[in-house]
Amino acid sequence: MTLKTFSNQDETLRTMVIEESKVDPVGPLEQEIPRGLKTEEEKKQNAVDNKGYLPIDGDNSIIYSNIIGTPPYSFVTFDKGYNNKSPPPTYMPDKELYSVTLITKEEFFKGLEIPEAGGLKCIDKSIIKRQSGVIGSMIGQLITTMCISRISLPVRIFESKSTLERIADLWRFSPFFLTKAANTTDILERFKLVVTFGVAGMYCAMQQLKPFNPLIGETLEATLEDGTDILVEHTSHHPPISNFFVQGPNNLYKLYGHYEYKMKITPNSLTSEQDGPNIIEFNDGQKITYRYPFVEIRGLIFGDRLVYGTGNMIFEDVENNLKAVIIFDYGKKKSFFSSRKKGVKIDEIEGLIYIPKKDVVKNKKEVYEIKDIKDINKPLAPITGSWLKFVRIGDVTYWEMDKIRPLPLKFKESPLPTDWRYREDLIWLRRNNMDTAQEWKLRLEAEQRRDRGTRAKYAKKK
Numbered sequence: 001m002t003l004k005t006f007s008n009q010d011e012t013l014r015t016m017v018i019e020e021s022k023v024d025p026v027g028p029l030e031q032e033i034p035r036g037l038k039t040e041e042e043k044k045q046n047a048v049d050n051k052g053y054l055p056i057d058g059d060n061s062i063i064y065s066n067i068i069g070t071p072p073y074s075f076v077t078f079d080k081g082y083n084n085k086s087p088p089p090t091y092m093p094d095k096e097l098y099s100v101t102l103i104t105k106e107e108f109f110k111g112l113e114i115p116e117a118g119g120l121k122c123i124d125k126s127i128i129k130r131q132s133g134v135i136g137s138m139i140g141q142l143i144t145t146m147c148i149s150r151i152s153l154p155v156r157i158f159e160s161k162s163t164l165e166r167i168a169d170l171w172r173f174s175p176f177f178l179t180k181a182a183n184t185t186d187i188l189e190r191f192k193l194v195v196t197f198g199v200a201g202m203y204c205a206m207q208q209l210k211p212f213n214p215l216i217g218e219t220l221e222a223t224l225e226d227g228t229d230i231l232v233e234h235t236s237h238h239p240p241i242s243n244f245f246v247q248g249p250n251n252l253y254k255l256y257g258h259y260e261y262k263m264k265i266t267p268n269s270l271t272s273e274q275d276g277p278n279i280i281e282f283n284d285g286q287k288i289t290y291r292y293p294f295v296e297i298r299g300l301i302f303g304d305r306l307v308y309g310t311g312n313m314i315f316e317d318v319e320n321n322l323k324a325v326i327i328f329d330y331g332k333k334k335s336f337f338s339s340r341k342k343g344v345k346i347d348e349i350e351g352l353i354y355i356p357k358k359d360v361v362k363n364k365k366e367v368y369e370i371k372d373i374k375d376i377n378k379p380l381a382p383i384t385g386s387w388l389k390f391v392r393i394g395d396v397t398y399w400e401m402d403k404i405r406p407l408p409l410k411f412k413e414s415p416l417p418t419d420w421r422y423r424e425d426l427i428w429l430r431r432n433n434m435d436t437a438q439e440w441k442l443r444l445e446a447e448q449r450r451d452r453g454t455r456a457k458y459a460k461k462k
Helices: 006-022 040-050 125-131 134-145 163-169 174-182 187-200 424-430 434-461
Strands: 120-122 158-162 210-212 219-223 229-236 241-247 253-266 269-275 278-282 287-291 294-298 306-317 322-328 348-356 376-386 390-393 396-400 409-411
Touching: 158 163, 158 424, 163 210, 163 219, 163 229, 163 241, 163 409, 174 187, 174 253, 174 278, 187 278, 187 287, 187 306, 187 322, 187 348, 187 376, 187 390, 187 396, 322 376, 424 434
Parallel strands: 158 210
Antiparallel strands: 120 306, 219 229, 219 409, 229 241, 241 253, 253 269, 253 278, 269 294, 278 287, 287 306, 294 306, 306 322, 322 348, 348 376, 376 390, 390 396
């Protein structure tokens, strides 16, 4: 597959978006809004027919019902009836809610900049203001619970996205690197392309506003323009875990695994981790696993608000005896008196692809320098670059941000009833109704706690 450049793709993809915007919504939205339904049976049948895109007993186009407490695909199953503080919303059509998501460099860096020292700096004062007063509460809850799934935060610090979409954002480069990797028989070259894929996609999932924590059973279905299928499901509330499966075009490869969301805090920073394996299996049987580094947000209470990667990213092909270790923020020093190496930006990376020694105890902690890696048998290729700019392996530049752009996610039409697009809190936030979004967020959190209690009670009986 030929690698596309920003300029080549921009014209094509922007045309797609412009054409999409010219098309009026189709389907249920074109139907006449039903009026005068008298019986509960009529209302139930109408709910099935319009799938929640239209009101069933009122004139307000964004409120599903003035009587029924929840729309058809609600995550709130224990419905206590209509509540005027949290009316059920009509669902948003695909063309209104991320039918095609497009990330250009300009869109991504809106409200952000890369300072001289590196990393991502938030310069959007409105976002920082929205988050003021919340960080202290968040830190207090984390200290008490040490679990991200138990934190309740005000909806004003959120964006109208689910964390499941943030996960899918990591794979926007798969048509470039994984498809190309599947079409080569060179084992080492394939390994290099997988390493590039893992690093290049990181910046797509880093933003200042927080996505909604997934609800148990919540799903996402999407495709990329080459036919790649993406499926993500949130499978555990405590600990919070999401599983995923990505199928490449023509079954060239599959990417699967799970993430457990973890957080660590200091007085002025928050470190998050997606703990879990990423497993890429090609159609000839080669299997490569990797895990992501930590993501740290600094300046929560004072100083510049910075986002950057830290720790190690490790890739392994056990059968072919290949391994790579990439050190993020490798300019950090272990010495208490000297925190950074001079001239090294915090978004820069340094790593090595090598043949590992067998029967050698692996590093138990993160390494800060290549010389600290214990199991190197034979070095194969150095890795240099920046997760915000480029990846170079040996003498070859495999990715440059300014030349290869992430592809848009296309969310599937007629998705599962558990799709993230049916979340009431997300819908109301998307419609800029903060108060109603907050009420629904609280209702959904209460539902999650009730569900968890029911599962725990049932497990004890077994």
